[in-house]
Amino acid sequence: DAGVIQSPRHEVTEMGQEVTLRCKPISGHDYLFWYRQTMMRGLELLIYFNNNVPIDDSGMPEDRFSAKMPNASFSTLKIQPSEPRDSAVYFCASSLFGGPGNQPQHFGDGTRLSIL
Amino acid sequence: QKEVEQNSGPLSVPEGAIASLNCTYSDRGSQSFFWYRQYSGKSPELIMFIYSNGDKEDGRFTAQLNKASQYVSLLIRDSQPSDSATYLCAVNRDSNYQLIWGAGTKLIIKP
Numbered sequence: 001d002a003g004v005i006q007s008p009r010h011e012v013t014e015m016g017q018e019v020t021l022r023c024k025p026i027s028g029h030d031y032l033f034w035y036r037q038t039m040m041r042g043l044e045l046l047i048y049f050n051n052n053v054p055i056d057d058s059g060m061p062e063d064r065f066s067a068k069m070p071n072a073s074f075s076t077l078k079i080q081p082s083e084p085r086d087s088a089v090y091f092c093a094s095s096l097f098g099g100p101g102n103q104p105q106h107f108g109d110g111t112r113l114s115i116l
Numbered sequence: 117q118k119e120v121e122q123n124s125g126p127l128s129v130p131e132g133a134i135a136s137l138n139c140t141y142s143d144r145g146s147q148s149f150f151w152y153r154q155y156s157g158k159s160p161e162l163i164m165f166i167y168s169n170g171d172k173e174d175g176r177f178t179a180q181l182n183k184a185s186q187y188v189s190l191l192i193r194d195s196q197p198s199d200s201a202t203y204l205c206a207v208n209r210d211s212n213y214q215l216i217w218g219a220g221t222k223l224i225i226k227p
Contacts, residue, residue: 042217042218042219042220043160043204043217045214045215045217048214056214091159091160104150104162104165105150105162105215106162107159107160107161108159109158109159110159
């Protein structure tokens, strides 16, 4: 089975540019999570969706960040305008409903974002 | 106090020995506990999960959960150099599917 697919794998862009990260969850999974990982802050949950509906976006750092999930097989995380402090690895993960909190999350390979 | 705490390490263990990784959590209502391995430059990879008190074994890996003491541990038997990685502990606090992550313990297996 195909795992979580993220694109691009690497993104280097200049400050102020719009960045769009993409994610395709595992087929049949109904939860999708966006994380950011840095050395300083570790793994941070930004937002998660259930059945394409955003459930909790309290981790989104500021209004420059937005996420959408137009259908069950695709999600985007957008940063506009980007800033150097947004440089990090962004992971997408998905999981399957299976009762209260007992299904593991499966991660994509991540997008390494560098804002110059 | 952090919700999920791990010793950052590095934890250095000789090849063939048992590596013991520990994780404590603050919320007594936590229900599910996960161990992920992350190699440098790679994504977190699920190793094991545990829900009930006691031990759960999978090959060379054993997860141990003690809800009364609020800790979960991961034992790696017959440690190999390929086990060298950062190990992340994650705890599901309630039924909303969010995981609370520890900062990870860096494990080094010395040949």
